[in-house]
Amino acid sequence: MDDATERSERIADLLDRLTLEEKVSLTHGAVDPAGNATGYVPGVDRLGIPELRLADGPLGVRTEDPATAFPASISLAATFDPDLAREQGRAMAREALARDQDVLLAPGLNLIRVPHNGRNFEYYSEDPVVSGRFAAGVVSGIHDEDVIATPKHFVANNQESHRAEVSAEVDERVLRELYLPAFRDAVAAGAGALMTAYNRINGTYASEHERLLREVLKGEWDFDGVVMSDWFGTQFTADTANGGLDLQMPGVRPDEQLESDGTADAEDDGDDSADTSDGVAERFADGLPDPERGDYFSDALQSAVESGEVPEERLDDMVARLLGQAERVGLFDGDRGEGAVDTPDHRDLAERIAVNGTVLLENDGVLPLADDADVALIGPNVDEAITGGGGSSETEPVVSTSPVEGVEARAEGAVTVERGHERIVPVTLLDAIHGDQGDDEADDEDVDRDAAVAAAADADVAVVFVRDTATEAADRGDLRLAGEQDDLVEAVAAANDRTVVVVGSSGPVELPWREDVAAVLQTWYPGQAHGDAAAAVLYGDADPGGRLPVTFAPEPDYPTAGDERRYPGVDYEAHYDEGLLVGYRHFDAAGVDPTYPFGHGDSYAEFRYGDAEVTGDRTVHVDVENASDRDGREVVQAYVAAPEAPDDLERPPRELAGFAAVEVPAGESRTVELTLDERALGRYDADEGWTVDDGEFTVHVGRSSRDLRDSVTIER
Ligand code: BGC
Secondary structure, three states: OOOOOOOOHHHHHHHHHOOHHHHHHOOEOOOOOOOOOOEEEOOEHHHOEOOEEEEEOOOOOEOOOOOOOOOOHHHHHHOOOHHHHHHHHHHHHHHHHHOOOOEEEOOEOOOOOOOOOOOHHHOOOOOHHHHHHHHHHHHHHHHHOOOEEOOEOEOOOOOOOOOOOOEEEOOHHHHHHHHOHHHHHHHHOOOOEEEEOOOEEOOEEHHHOHHHHHHHHHHHOOOOOEEEOOOOOOOOOHHHHHHOOOEEOOOOOHHHHHHHHOOHHHHHHOOHHHOHHHHHHHHOOOOOOOOOOOOOOOHHHHHHHHOOOOOHHHHHHHHHHHHHHHHHOOOOOOOOOOOOOOOHHHHHHHHHHHHHOOEEEEEOOOOOOOOOOOEEEEOOOOOOOOOOOEOOOOOOOOOOOOHHHHHHHHOOOOEEEEOOOOOOOOOOHHHHHOOOOOOOOOOOOOOOHHHHHHHHHHOOEEEEEEEOOOEOOEOOOOOOOOOOHHHHHHHHHHHOOOEEEEEEOOOOOOOOOHHHOOEEEEOOOOHHHHHHHHHHHHOOOOOOOOOOOOOEOOHHHOOOOOOOOOOOOEOOEEEOOOOOOOOHHHHHHHOOOOOEOOOOOEOOOOEEEOOOEEEOOOEEEEEEEEOOOOOEEEEEEEEEEOOOOHHHOOOOOOEEEEEEEEEEOOOOEEEEEEEOOHHHHOEEEOOOEEEOOOOEEEEEEEEEOOEEEEEEEEEO
């Protein structure tokens, strides 16, 4: 198998001059002397090889210093505008440069298979076309600014429960049609690195999956970047190196890290989360890797090369990949930009994404609010911005606006604030480590539901901000809002029939009171601009531009519900028996009506669709008229229904093939052109590869997966 990268003269020359020890030092991380990066690979001074610093994303640049806290990835996807993804990629890369970081551990792009997944807020969608376009946008943006992007976690890291051990038992066609495409798009967009998942795929750990890493990624897709492990996510030396992993991370054991931080004596401080000796056992909890798995690529790799177990050409390729990316982004010549953090542009972008990612789920006409309405502002955490979920993506912003600050700054009427419910304390990674869901914890502040209900009764309109909580390393136990917030909403709605609920959640949630309230907005985790973005949408300064990148339904209706084999798995095997029928593909095939379908989102404007037409091979045109007196933002979506496949092979009833977001001024029309993804016409055949069957494909054009306005056909 020849999957070695092409080498520049500089890199070929360096490979000749590097000693074996030096080469090995470039295949694993070490302690960051600056103590700021998530990961660090030392350089080789004598040969002018630069060091490399790696910082977490994907919601912002995570170092010791603050940075712009962008809306969660799922909120970015809800904009259905990949140009915003590219802008966010650029902005994060500029912030990375300003913080002296060279590699961003972003984007996260695993498909949302399980609604409970604790990391859904770090991912994009249940649909591979949406996931792929957003991943590609972020990757291109990061590389535009000469920082290395690291799409993660390759592949099938679709749950946090048992993530370090579980095997995704998934057949080739399903992998190819659902779980791999977004990674392929990220690679095609030029990603310089890629992070493997903790889990196994059909029994083999992702970090040593020779077929996926060497045959598919580096072979078929021509990936010439660096394959790195997730943190402590390797298990072997020779098998892993020969399997295609190029860089083991973090490459240091926790005790080495603690020594370098000067906290190695933490045993004595009574906090076992930082306790080195117990900490290992403590941290090796479900959903976490064994932190002793830190050391497979240092001396062990050197011995494996010396004994011939790992060919020296493989080692050279590992090193060449790393140096190739360093050269590509200008690290040898030091000619990169300086970057900047928390600029006015970045603040503005964080707010634009939050606004355009806000989904209007319901509205009986109460929204937008009148400027001078008297508002009762209610919610356990109404005085703080939701800047993200728990885990490695936590980003501390320089500035943020809470819902109270945002609404008070915008309102011309009276604003009364009553929390009405004990503060929800978000679940953290540490809670996950201790096996604690954490989300129902609350502080003992004195809060009074009656006062909130009374404030609601007195106001023109009640606006209730509610939330869930989620973290890396644990899945949500259910799809409910945290604590007793459902009761709070019911009580407020009973007191004021003009009640608006603003939901901040990591993914799908159940909204049992939705028919009792006047409007529901979904903001996801909106980041630092939470308050300003919510106020802009509530008062109609902007059309709520978002659409759902995931289906909302009651928990028992999802395809992974009530079937342990599928989720969270039995004997550390999760069987993807639902096959292709994930998300809306399942609801459509089963004929089950979801609460809110994939692609759904109302607007303050009203759109009429003309007749769809198709030109060329697969370009669809449709006129969209804004028949209202307000400017609006529409997201036009095209779903393909394939002709019957031979041998009764299953095809989902309809699959998203293209989409476009368009601003349409009041009373005007726009022609929207959608070039459909060829893959949405095709299916993956184990022998033939991607195959487009002969016959008639119907392309449905509409506002959501269930609000289809017109259709055209394509003959193949
Ligand atoms: C996460 C990765 C992250 C890494 C470094 C892991 O626990 O799964 O997404 O980049 O930690 O913080």
